[in-house]
Amino acid sequence: MDGDESGISTETSAKVAKLTVVVCTHNRVQLLARTLESLNRSARPQNCDVELLIVANACTDSTVEFLRSYVGRRDQERWIPLRWVSEPIAGKSHALNTALPLVHDGILVFVDDDHRVDVNYLVQVAKASQAHPHAGLICGRVLADWDGREPSWVHDTGPYRIYPLPIPNYQQSDQTKEITREGPAPGGGNLCVRREVFDRIGEFSTQLGPHGHDLGGGEDSDFVHRCLAAGERIQYVPEILQYHYVDLERLRLSYLLRKSFQRSRSGVRINFPHTSSIPRYMWRKVASYLFRAGLSASWARTRFFLVRVAAALGEIRGFMDNAAKPQSSQPYDPGDLPADRHAKPSHRPEQDIAE
Helix, strand or coil: CCEEECCCCCCCCCCCCEEEEEEECEEEEHHHHHHHHHHHHCCCCCCCCCEEEEEEECCCCCCCHHHHHHHHHHHHCCCEEEEEEEEECCCCHHHHHHHHCCCCCEEEEEEECCCECCCCCCHHHHHHHHHHHCCCCEEEEEEECCCCCCCCCHHCCCCCCCCCCCCCECCCCCCEEEEEECCCCCCCEEEEEEHHHHHHHCCCCCCCCCCCCCCCCCCCHHHHHHHHHCCCEEEEEEEEEEEEECHHHHHHHHHHHHHHHHHHHHHHHCCCCCCCCCCHHHHHHHHHHHHHEEEECCHHHHHHHHHHHHHHHHHHHHHHHHHHHHHHCCCCCCCCCCCCCCCCCCCCCCCCCCC
């Protein structure tokens, strides 16, 4: 078979490095099932082995039963081979780091458990890995999976639009381009990394990232920034496409405020890890935004400035975090890599592996 119903060829010019699709999940079995369904619907590239590696991160719902069922039905349904492992320590960075020693070569393809992939996703990843052998990292587009139930204000383009929205959106252009240190850098939801990059750069920082379903983050941005600082090259390929599930709860004001706070907090910890004093202008910024929100006669304008207040308070908290923790716990620099970062994990992966 040289193509699929979309007309996109699945054939590659030569053997492609193995693709290991890594999905970390925490108590979201229904979304996980949706993600795996989309991966199995995606056309599979020829001359390229594909497997799924799922890390069940402190899951207490039916995720484990679902994964065992998948493995049992895999041959009958002709699904992509899957292996999985449990990581009992809550935190996405811990889950990501658990996956790394279990992959020895090829390309790690990171997909979030609330994403679905395009029908040609796997084919485009394989083709990009061949077309850009110089790139240690390859990224693509992430679009919100709008279904028409979202409030109209999320599509506003005026001066008081909420940006960035709590639904990830990453698209740089319609053309392939290299991502430099000037950015904007991709997140981890649609990132493909050659295995040897981790040998050079190290793991994900466990000081960053979500724990459970809290709104922490930044572990992926920190890793990407360390890669760029160390001279790794990142190629953006728009044909590599994922869609992010739209949770309407994320569009409530309370969530917007909490997410804005945590995003800015993580940003300070990543970009200014050695700055612990709070700049005086931050307090002026908070006061200015509060003043403008209080005087606004428009709800769109009020909402905009309240979100800006939350972001400014998040920056302040980030500087306070820097002051409160010892230097050794800061996200490490590219040259400061622990010698045993790829030590074999103390726990064994699940044995029911579909080959």
